[in-house]
Amino acid sequence: MNKQDTTYLDQLEAEAIYILREVAGQFEKPALLFSGGKDSITLVRLAEKAFRPGKFPFPLVHIDTGHNFPETITYRDNMISRIGEKLIVGYVQDSIDQGKVIEQTGKNASRNALQTVTLLDTIAENKFDACIGGARRDEEKARAKERIFSVRDEFGQWDPKRQRPELWNIYNGRIHKGENVRVFPISNWTELDVWNYIRREKIELPSIYFAHEREVITRNGQLMAAAEFLNMDHEDHIELKNVRFRTVGDMTCTAAVESHADQIDDIIEEIKFSKISERGARMDDKVSEAAMEDRKKGGYF
Amino acid sequence: MIKYPRLLWKTVRRGDIFNMDLLKFFTAGSVDDGKSTLIGRLLYDSESILADQLEALQQSNRKNDDGTIDLAILTDGLKAEREQGITIDVAYKYFQTDRRKFIIADTPGHIQYTRNMVTGASNSDLAIILVDARNGVVEQTIRHSFLVSLLELKHVVVCINKMDMVAYSEDVFNSIREAYAAIAEKLNLKEVTYIPVSALKGDNIVNKSDKMSWYDGKSLLDHLETIEVNEAVLSHQARMPVQWVIRPQTDELHDYRGYAGRILSGSFHVNDKITVLPSGIRSEISKIETNFTEQGEAESGMSVTLHLKDNIDIGRGDILVNTSHEPLVAQEIEADLCWMDTRPLDSSIMYLIQHNSKVTKCKIREILHKVNINTLEKIETDTFQLNDIGRIVLKTAEPLAFDLYQENKLNGGAILIDPRTNLTVGALMFRANAGY
Numbered sequence: 001m002n003k004q005d006t007t008y009l010d011q012l013e014a015e016a017i018y019i020l021r022e023v024a025g026q027f028e029k030p031a032l033l034f035s036g037g038k039d040s041i042t043l044v045r046l047a048e049k050a051f052r053p054g055k056f057p058f059p060l061v062h063i064d065t066g067h068n069f070p071e072t073i074t075y076r077d078n079m080i081s082r083i084g085e086k087l088i089v090g091y092v093q094d095s096i097d098q099g100k101v102i103e104q105t106g107k108n109a110s111r112n113a114l115q116t117v118t119l120l121d122t123i124a125e126n127k128f129d130a131c132i133g134g135a136r137r138d139e140e141k142a143r144a145k146e147r148i149f150s151v152r153d154e155f156g157q158w159d160p161k162r163q164r165p166e167l168w169n170i171y172n173g174r175i176h177k178g179e180n181v182r183v184f185p186i187s188n189w190t191e192l193d194v195w196n197y198i199r200r201e202k203i204e205l206p207s208i209y210f211a212h213e214r215e216v217i218t219r220n221g222q223l224m225a226a227a228e229f230l231n232m233d234h235e236d237h238i239e240l241k242n243v244r245f246r247t248v249g250d251m252t253c254t255a256a257v258e259s260h261a262d263q264i265d266d267i268i269e270e271i272k273f274s275k276i277s278e279r280g281a282r283m284d285d286k287v288s289e290a291a292m293e294d295r296k297k298g299g300y301f
Numbered sequence: 302m303i304k305y306p307r308l309l310w311k312t313v314r315r316g317d318i319f320n321m322d323l324l325k326f327f328t329a330g331s332v333d334d335g336k337s338t339l340i341g342r343l344l345y346d347s348e349s350i351l352a353d354q355l356e357a358l359q360q361s362n363r364k365n366d367d368g369t370i371d372l373a374i375l376t377d378g379l380k381a382e383r384e385q386g387i388t389i390d391v392a393y394k395y396f397q398t399d400r401r402k403f404i405i406a407d408t409p410g411h412i413q414y415t416r417n418m419v420t421g422a423s424n425s426d427l428a429i430i431l432v433d434a435r436n437g438v439v440e441q442t443i444r445h446s447f448l449v450s451l452l453e454l455k456h457v458v459v460c461i462n463k464m465d466m467v468a469y470s471e472d473v474f475n476s477i478r479e480a481y482a483a484i485a486e487k488l489n490l491k492e493v494t495y496i497p498v499s500a501l502k503g504d505n506i507v508n509k510s511d512k513m514s515w516y517d518g519k520s521l522l523d524h525l526e527t528i529e530v531n532e533a534v535l536s537h538q539a540r541m542p543v544q545w546v547i548r549p550q551t552d553e554l555h556d557y558r559g560y561a562g563r564i565l566s567g568s569f570h571v572n573d574k575i576t577v578l579p580s581g582i583r584s585e586i587s588k589i590e591t592n593f594t595e596q597g598e599a600e601s602g603m604s605v606t607l608h609l610k611d612n613i614d615i616g617r618g619d620i621l622v623n624t625s626h627e628p629l630v631a632q633e634i635e636a637d638l639c640w641m642d643t644r645p646l647d648s649s650i651m652y653l654i655q656h657n658s659k660v661t662k663c664k665i666r667e668i669l670h671k672v673n674i675n676t677l678e679k680i681e682t683d684t685f686q687l688n689d690i691g692r693i694v695l696k697t698a699e700p701l702a703f704d705l706y707q708e709n710k711l712n713g714g715a716i717l718i719d720p721r722t723n724l725t726v727g728a729l730m731f732r733a734n735a736g737y
């Protein structure tokens with residue numbers, strides 16, 4: 001890696017650590033939302049740098065749709081035992097069983113939209129006043145305007161008109177009862193920065209990020225891992241392909257890309273030259289141009 | 302052969318990481334001067350737009366008159382903005398060339414969004430000011446330039462845009478340059494660069510234009526890639542606000558007590574004499590930790606954990622400084638204020654001031670004046686409305702340890718919070734006063 005990347009990464013890292021420590025200093029009951037994806041894995045490493053040899057001043061929270069890649073859960077459990085921090089899991093299945101949400105039906109059914117309810121319930125039950133997440137501004141247009149400290153009302157809603165100005169390095173985390181703040185320490189990182197950081201720090205990732213042979217089907221022009229939750233039928237044609245995943249989410253809405261990049265260096269090269277942005281591989285954004293903005297307003301991360 | 306000039310090498314010591322290889326800039330201009338188009342053009346011509354984003358662009362129904370893609374869509378992110386066709390918030394964009402990484406704050410130009418521009422400027426090293434070649438220097442140009450000088454941005458690029466609409470005329474360019482130079486002098490802007498461009502056609506944005514052979518300067522991107530930014534990196538003022546105290550309290554780390562924070566300016570070394578403010582207690586640094594390891598020194602920009610030789614009661618809100626260059630400590634402080642809330646300033650209520658990790662109550666002691674930001678005249682007033690800018694004196698409940706904004710932005714800036722709404726209602730820049 002050349003000098004340029006190193007110094008720039010140092011600065012991004014220092015900023016993220018600064019933001020994590022602001023969360024610790026400003027909030028009573030923060031939490032770190034852990035999805036099992038590379039961005040939240042990066043956050044865990046940054047939290048180690050921010051708070052060791054002390055403990056994290058927050059638990060990790062995972063919203064489990066029940067439709068996970070098994071590799072993610074294995075990774076999560078190994079990581080928790082390695083770092084010795086507390087994990088709280090909110091289950092979408094519980095929300096379904098309690099009748100709070102209704103499972104979608106049909107071919108494109110996904111639990112992705114349902115997890116917002118489980119997330120908000122988990123926040124309310126635990127009285128979290130700040131939730132740290134791994135979103136980045138380069139992911140999507142609506143995110144480009146997101147603050148580092150983003151205030152949500154008690155319905156989890158984001159109001160772009162009520163966003164607080166963020167001057168210099170000062171973050172105002174004061175809230176009223178019932179409100180909470182979403183905090184994004186790696187807002188200023190790009191996908192490539194995250195990968196370069198993972199390489200530099202030698203951070204272990206779930207295996208699905210690396211190219212592997214897998215049974216896939218093609219849906220709406222995208223490659224999806226063949227899994228029972230996809231409601232497959234005779235029209236779905238299962239093929240064996242060499243693929244990897246650029247994001248890790250619910251199996252029903254995380255598309256694979258064909259790839260032979262089984263080493264981190266190869267992945268970085270692929271991303272540098274790739275023609276599709278990371279979110280382009282997530283079906284849930286495709287619905288409409290304003291999809292992300294609408295979901296953010298509704299309390300999705 | 303060295304392909305990339307190591308521009309900062311001369312002025313930046315090894316280990317300094319602030320501003321290095323990263324340029325943060327913001328764009329200012331009136332509505333329709335072409336800010337969004339210019340940023341879109343920078344991203345597009347530097348091949349920073351990915352295929353699916355481009356596809357979404359092409360499918361969008363906003364097109365230029367000649368049917369080409371409207372590049373402004375790249376930055377006009379929110380639905381309300383797309384509907385109204387104007388930028389109403391700060392959007393951050395990222396791109397990278399072989400030479401540098403860039404963070405762009407795209408801010409709206411209309412007077413009602415002055416606060417957004419102040420926000421964008423507070424997070425930038427450089428300002429791009431757009432001037433429409435057909436209109437020349439207008440009221441907004443003065444206002445934006447005033448904000449740039451208020452926020453102490455050292456580098457200004459004046460892009461004279463829409464040159465395609467004035468037949469790429471050198472005379473037009475020269476007369477606008479002269480008009481702007483007079484403003485720059487009045488506002489004490491020292492480093493100003495002038496570039497004739499067409500954001501729409503791409504002239505002098507990424508590639509040098511063949512339509513303006515009379516212009517012998519650099520293209521905008523070339524300028525951004527090579528300009529030297531070395532603000533405050535070499536400051537002698539070592540400052541680290543304490544954000545958090547690390548105390549594991551386990552058997553093997555029973556006495557571990559580390560002060561966690563990010564160094565705002567200057568550098569700290571083991572054995573340095575330091576002062577804890579506002580208490581004024583002195584000690585020496587015994588250990589510096591960063592990145593899981595011990596280091597002999599730490600520089601501005603780094604997030605570190607400092608240990609002291611003495612056991613002192615230190616917590617969030619305190620600041621560690623080098624005893625050789627202590628900051629000012631005062632409770633009555635003069636400051637420039639930019640008002641950012643729709644409710645006007647109320648001198649009769651108590652506000653909160655947040656200065657780095659310290660939050661304390663404060664009152665507005667005196668309003669000295671506000672500035673007509675279009676004409677730069679000082680006006681008497683007894684309140685501030687949204688987007689008003691002027692000079693005040695405030696009184697804090699507890700003393701603040703601060704530097705003057707012009708010497709140290711991060712320790713010289715603060716925000717005001719309205720305790721009734723918890724909103725950030727003001728930006729403060731501390732200024733000199735005979736009292737300290």
Ligand SMILES: Nc1nc2c(ncn2[C@@H]2O[C@H](COP(=O)(O)OP(=O)(O)O)[C@@H](O)[C@H]2O)c(=O)[nH]1
Pocket residue numbers: 330331332333334335336337338339365373387388410462463464465466498499500501502
């Ligand atoms: N002819 C010409 N038109 C331009 C140029 N730059 C921008 N425009 C047009 O000016 C209008 C406003 O541009 P926009 O980027 O939205 O301005 P903003 O309000 O400053 O963001 C649009 O119709 C652009 O196509 C230029 O260099 N030449």
Ligand SMILES: [Mg+2]
Pocket residue numbers: 336337338373377387388
């Ligand atoms: Mg615009």
